[in-house]
Amino acid sequence: MSAQHVTSAQRGSTVEARGGRAWRALRLVASVTVLALPLAGCGTGALWDKFLAKDETYKDEPADKLYNEGLYLLNQSKDPKAASKKFEEVDRQHPYSDWARKALLMSAYAYYEAGDYDSCIGSATRYVTLHPGSPDAAYAQYLIAASHYDQIPDVSRDQGRTEKAMAALEEVSRKYPTSEYATSAKKKLEGARDQLAGKEMSVGRYYLEKRDYTAAINRFKTVVTRYQTTRHVEEALARLTEAYMAIGIVGEAQTAAAVLGHNFPDSRWYKDAYNLVKSGGLEPSENQGSYISKAFRKFGLG
Template identity: 70%
Template sequence: MTLRATDTFRPGLARRAARVAALVLLAASLGACSSLNIFGSKDDTPPDEPADRLYNEGLFLLNNKKDLKKAVTKFEEVDRQHPYSEWARKSLIMTAYAQYQAGNYDECVTSAKRYISLHPGSPDAAYAQYLIAASYFDEIPDITRDQDRTEKALAALDEVIRKYPTSEYAVSAKQKVEVARDQLAGKEMQIGRYYLEKKDFTGAINRFKVVVTQYQTTRQVEEALMRLTEAYMALGISGEAQTAAAVLGHNFPDSPWYKHAYERVKGAGLEPSENKGSWISRAFKKVGLG
């Protein structure tokens, strides 16, 4: 608003003109300050980039194995700059995948769990759960070490199968379940053999019993039955020893472990003979193997 010489001077008009001039000056100063911080230095914060550009850049780095760490950074930037966009949802699952590919399993689990928490009904929730399971599975240690990671893998794999039975990931999860179960059975066998060597036959039997009752679909069960034959014979409990040998021969007649069990019983002048009331016999009938 400009005052002309022909205008009649009025105090109210002058005050309004002064206010307008002040607002113009304020706007100009704010514009100048947008590139300065309070100390007068330049603000280096980059402007937001388009979500689709960040996402595609991350995808390029991931697909070409250029730099998985940079790919993760691109996907995380989508979430930071555009948190409520569809691109943010897509970027979060890709963050988990890129971390898995980089071998950063703990970070993958964290990102995948966050995805499931934020988007439980998404079609990619099944894949997020599978990434959690695969991360634990890929770090299963050898049987001489603690099997906490194996147990976590088994629980996460079971979750895939239970929650997403018709998904494409359920088949792979079932295959991994068998490997994980065999690993846990192998740990029980290792401890059982240790007790057997120390002549702690009761302790050994308890470990082999876990394999027979909980992991009898694994490859470890044949040796477990033979070791039960051996331990029961050492304790003089011939009936259970004969039953273990008989169940082994009935279910795995071509197993080399049956040959050892048969010879152990035969060496005491006995024959493999199944006692239907034995826990060994009942355990196998429970799953239809007996």
């Protein structure tokens, strides 16, 4: 998504920089107060001069100027990291302005574009917390989810980040079901589910090779009962057929093969499962009381 899509974050007329005005007023009051104090001691003059010296650190810039500079860096210079700093400066110098609210969301987007996902999550979370009723809150929540999703590791590694991505994506769909981001969140959610199923399959194959059939079955069972809509379910059913045949629980092996054949008749995994059952002098046959059969009926797949 380009920065132009965050339309409500960029709308609005120029507002007066209230934070800067308040700070200058505070400095004026402080100066008047100091002028009313009597001089005492030879060291006071140096202290006085230091206090009254012009402090460039707190020289404010107009909020709209900072914001537009951030947009330029993001869209024209293609420097999202520098843009994020400009947007953050709006919030620092003008914390209670409308520009600060807009800049907070844009800083989250700029961080996302820069690949700084943790900073994106931080800014977007702050936006949702401070402005839960904003029309752009749905997009901020989506940025949180997308940041987690883009960090999903391969199946050989811990999938904690995948689980965080799923939770954040589900939050988008739950809180903002009619938003334009809900559809995209659902698609990413399926991708995250597929990743978790892939992890289960990877571990299950490992146990199968080690002939630890019970441990392998538990992994393949998770795929069948929790991730029926992923691309891994066909292999999971075939592997269940293999594992159950190996330990002599032929009824479950027959059911796994039958459910596989019913739902994926053209699958190469069904051919393997069918031949395996036939090699034992049996036929695929579904036991309606099996957890395998129940899992598929629950999702209308059986």
